[in-house]
Amino acid sequence: MTVTQGFLDGKIFHIVSGTARSLGVRAFVIGGYVRDCFLGRPSKDIDIVVEGSGIELAEAIGEKLHANVSVFRNFGTAMLKYKGVEVEFVGARKESYRYDSRKPIIENGTLEDDQKRRDFTINAMAFSLQEEDYGALVDPFGGIRDLAAGIIRTPLDPDVTYSDDPLRMIRAVRFATKLSDGDRKFTIVPESLESMRRNRGRLEILSKERIADELNKILVCPRPSIGFSLLEQTGLLEYILPQLCRLKGTESVDGRGHKENFSHTLEVLDNVAAAEIKDIAGCRLNDYEYENGVPVSKPRTEPCVWLRWAALLHDIGKPATKRYDAKSGWTFHGHEVVGARMVPKIFKSLKMPLNEKMKYVEKLVLLHLRPIALVTEEVTDSAVRRLLFDAGDDIDDLMLLCNADITSKNPRKVEKLRHNFDIVRQKLVEVEAKDAIRNFKNPITGEYIMELYGIPPCREIGELKETVKNAILDGIIDNDFGEADRLMRQRASEMGLVPVRKDR
Ligand code: ATP
Ligand code: MG
Numbered sequence: 003m004t005v006t007q008g009f010l011d012g013k014i015f016h017i018v019s020g021t022a023r024s025l026g027v028r029a030f031v032i033g034g035y036v037r038d039c040f041l042g043r044p045s046k047d048i049d050i051v052v053e054g055s056g057i058e059l060a061e062a063i064g065e066k067l068h069a070n071v072s073v074f075r076n077f078g079t080a081m082l083k084y085k086g087v088e089v090e091f092v093g094a095r096k097e098s099y100r101y102d103s104r105k106p107i108i109e110n111g112t113l114e115d116d117q118k119r120r121d122f123t124i125n126a127m128a129f130s131l132q133e134e135d136y137g138a139l140v141d142p143f144g145g146i147r148d149l150a151a152g153i154i155r156t157p158l159d160p161d162v163t164y165s166d167d168p169l170r171m172i173r174a175v176r177f178a179t180k181l182s183d184g185d186r187k188f189t190i191v192p193e194s195l196e197s198m199r200r201n202r203g204r205l206e207i208l209s210k211e212r213i214a215d216e217l218n219k220i221l222v223c224p225r226p227s228i229g230f231s232l233l234e235q236t237g238l239l240e241y242i243l244p245q246l247c248r249l250k251g252t253e254s255v256d257g258r259g260h261k262e263n264f265s266h267t268l269e270v271l272d273n274v275a276a277a278e279i280k281d282i283a284g285c286r287l288n289d290y291e292y293e294n295g296v297p298v299s300k301p302r303t304e305p306c307v308w309l310r311w312a313a314l315l316h317d318i319g320k321p322a323t324k325r326y327d328a329k330s331g332w333t334f335h336g337h338e339v340v341g342a343r344m345v346p347k348i349f350k351s352l353k354m355p356l357n358e359k360m361k362y363v364e365k366l367v368l369l370h371l372r373p374i375a376l377v378t379e380e381v382t383d384s385a386v387r388r389l390l391f392d393a394g395d396d397i398d399d400l401m402l403l404c405n406a407d408i409t410s411k412n413p414r415k416v417e418k419l420r421h422n423f424d425i426v427r428q429k430l431v432e433v434e435a436k437d438a439i440r441n442f443k444n445p446i447t448g449e450y451i452m453e454l455y456g457i458p459p460c461r462e463i464g465e466l467k468e469t470v471k472n473a474i475l476d477g478i479i480d481n482d483f484g485e486a487d488r489l490m491r492q493r494a495s496e497m498g499l500v501p502v503r504k505d506r
Contacts, residue, residue, distance in 0.1 A: 009039040010129055010137050014084045018050055019131040021062050027054035030113055030128040030140065037124050040149055041181065047088040051116050051128065056080055056091035078108070095119060099166040104207055106166070114142060121163065121170045122177065123148045123155050154178055154190045160197035168204035171238060172216040179220050179229035190232065198236040205241045210353040213242055217352070221310040224275055227268035230314075234264070245348060246314070248321040253332075260332035263320050266409055267313075273406035274313040278305050308359045309399050312366035313406065318344050319367075342368035362396060366403055369393055373404040377422040386429050387475045390439040397440060401427060437481055445486040446470045455494065456502035462494075469493050 010031065022029035029052045038045035052059050057073055060080035064071035073080045079092045096111030097119045106119075113128060117140075120126035127145040130138040139146065143157040154174050156163035164171050174190050181188040190198075205213070220229035230246070233239040240247050249263040319341030320334045327333060345364040349356055372389050393400045408419045434440055444467055451463050470479075470486045479485040491501075 009036075010131070014048070014087070014089060015131060017063060017066060018059070018089075019133065019136065021066065022052065022059055022131060023133060025054070025059060025062060027052050027059065028113070029053075029059065029131045031131065032116070032128040033120065033125050036127040036129055036139075037145070037149065040146065047090060050089060050091045050131075051094050051113065052091060053094045053112060056093040060089075060091040097166075101165075102207065104167045104169065113140065117142055118157055120157060121167075121173055123157050124153075124177070126157050152181075152186060152188045154188055154194065156194060160194045161201065164197055164201040165204055168201060169208055169212055169216065171198045171201065171205070171236070172213065172220075172233075172242075174198065175229045175232045175236075175238070176216055176220050176223075178232060179223045179226060182228055183224060195232075195236055198238065202237045202241055205238065210351070214352040214354050217242065218307045221271075221314065222305040222307050224279060225272050226275055226310060226314075227272045230268055230271070242352075243348065245318055245344060249317065253324075253326075255326050256328070258331050260324075263317050267317055269409045270316060270403075270406050271310065271313045273409070274309060274403060275305070277402050277406055278309065306399070308362050309366070309403065312363045312370075312399070312403055315341060315345060315348065315363065316367055316370045316403065316407065317341065318348070338368050338371050365393075365396060366400055369400055370403055370407060373401055373423065373426055374407065374419070376426050377419060381426055381429050383429075383433055384476045386426070386433045387437060387439050387477065390430065390434055390437075391442050391475055394440055394442075397430065397434075401430070439475070439481070442471075442474070442481070444471055445481070445483040446490050451490070451494075454501050455499045457499070462497055462499065465497075466490050466493055 015031065018029055029050055031048060032051045033049040035045045035048045050056070050059070056078060057075070057080045060071050060073070060082055063069075064082050067082070067084065069082045069084065071080050071082045077092075078095075079090060081088055081090045083089070094111050094113050094116040096109045096115040097106035098109075099106050117126045117128065123143040123145040125145070126141075126143055128140040130136060130140060143155075148155055154177055156170070156174075174194060178188045178190050220226055220233075223229065230239070233242065234247065234250070246264070246267070249267055251264075252259050252262045317334075317337060319337035319339070322340050323334045323337040325333050325335070342364045345367055346356060346360060349360045349363075354360070369389075369392060372392070376385055376389065390397055405420070405423055408416055408423065410416050410419075446467055448459070448463050448467065451466055452458065457463070470490055473479045473489055474481050474486070479489055
């Protein structure tokens with residue numbers, strides 16, 4: 003018997019242990035917490051399994067601690083928060099599945115029954131909370147061995163585990179992605195990968211929300227490419243995001259090929275993740291303040307899943323726009339426009355929010371070529387102002403994405419682009435500090451024009467506002483009401499408009 007020292011020293015474990023004893027039930031710590039103890043990773047929640055009622059045990063503990071207990075009767079679970087940690091209680095279960103649903107028929111069971119229904123051996127380990135063998139590891143499927151070897155394996159025949167609940171296939175990918183860090187690699191065993199390939203059609207019984215939830219968790223990992231390669235290899239990606247599969251492959255005409263866009267996309271995604279981690283450590287692109295003291299960019303404290311989506315989808319419009327021309331070779335003209343248009347459809351297909359988060363992804367996909375286009379052209383103040391105006395507060399993320407998009411096998415080319423990119427970045431900082439375009443608001447409003455000339459909403463108003471906006475962005479006038487008003491009145495007079503009141 004392995005008795006583990008130190009992992010269960012926390013007061014909460016002793017309280018659970020004592021309360022379970024007084025109720026006459028056996029309780030265990032199970033799942034992610036146990037796994038993360040051995041991996042030396044921080045765990046954000048604790049799962050307790052009870053041979054009896056999880057809800058009753060949670061309520062008894064809640065009373066002792068004067069803590070609120072959330073009860074989910076439908077699921078037979080209860081949760082309480084102890085010092086910021088979520089502690090979840092569930093009765094040990096025996097599950098059987100119907101073929102057409104991932105909702106199991108549940109019966110009360112023993113710890114062993116419960117361990118059998120867990121997804122992976124490394125997630126099926128438990129620590130005893132009984133006084134007589136406090137801290138003993140209960141590991142019937144060799145989870146500790148698989149953890150040491152970096153292996154993801156199902157406790158039962160993978161065809162059974164995956165067919166019962168197909169979400170487990172994506173979870174396998176998620177754990178392979180999340181637990182691989184630095185030199186430690188986690189791989190899915192070959193028989194499990196084959197089973198995933200065989201059972202991929204079972205994804206159909208899952209709700210899109212659950213799939214999207216897992217995708218988001220894969221995306222925020224330090225190297226999300228691991229997950230997307232696995233999804234592709236196992237054929238799961240074809241069910242989840244077929245548009246991404248279309249990026250695969252390369253074609254060649256007259257000996258001229260083009261970039262393999264799937265692997266390029268994954269490289270960009272990893273680059274974004276790496277840059278974001280650096281960012282979180284405090285290296286924001288342009289961490290400066292406005293003159294009036296309002297901070298313009300708040301350094302992130304955690305990865306932004308939407309920025310990762312933007313990276314994943316930045317080239318999604320390429321297959322539809324691919325052309326070969328004998329003179330210029332392969333082109334993907336307008337792929338950013340087509341790609342941006344595909345974003346809402348993809349979000350909808352995964353039942354993801356169609357709100358400002360989606361708009362953000364759309365915007366980044368649409369603008370992802372702009373900073374690099376500046377690199378290859380002359381970097382004028384006017385072009386930089388327009389970029390700032392279009393990107394607004396998302397300029398830092400756009401620059402991060404664009405920098406991550408510089409991938410080439412030719413290191414000299416990469417170095418040159420990076421150098422030019424730094425010039426654009428510097429210019430952005432200068433122009434922004436001078437002109438504060440990022441939060442640009444037209445100093446001339448529609449209401450002002452209507453009142454001044456006594457006119458109803460009409461095309462001329464839009465034209466006048468546009469004239470002012472362009473003049474500011476092109477640096478013809480300053481971002482200032484007086485100058486803007488003078489220009490607007492001059493243009494209005496050319497249009498034949500006369501102010502209704504002389505004194506205004
Ligand atoms: P994380 O650190 O990401 O929360 P976790 O292992 O705690 O990882 P959860 O999704 O919180 O993962 O689930 C807790 C435990 O419940 C898992 O360790 C696993 O034992 C079990 N589990 C969760 N979902 C499933 C599932 N679909 N099928 C089987 N077991 C599952
Ligand atoms: Mg968990």
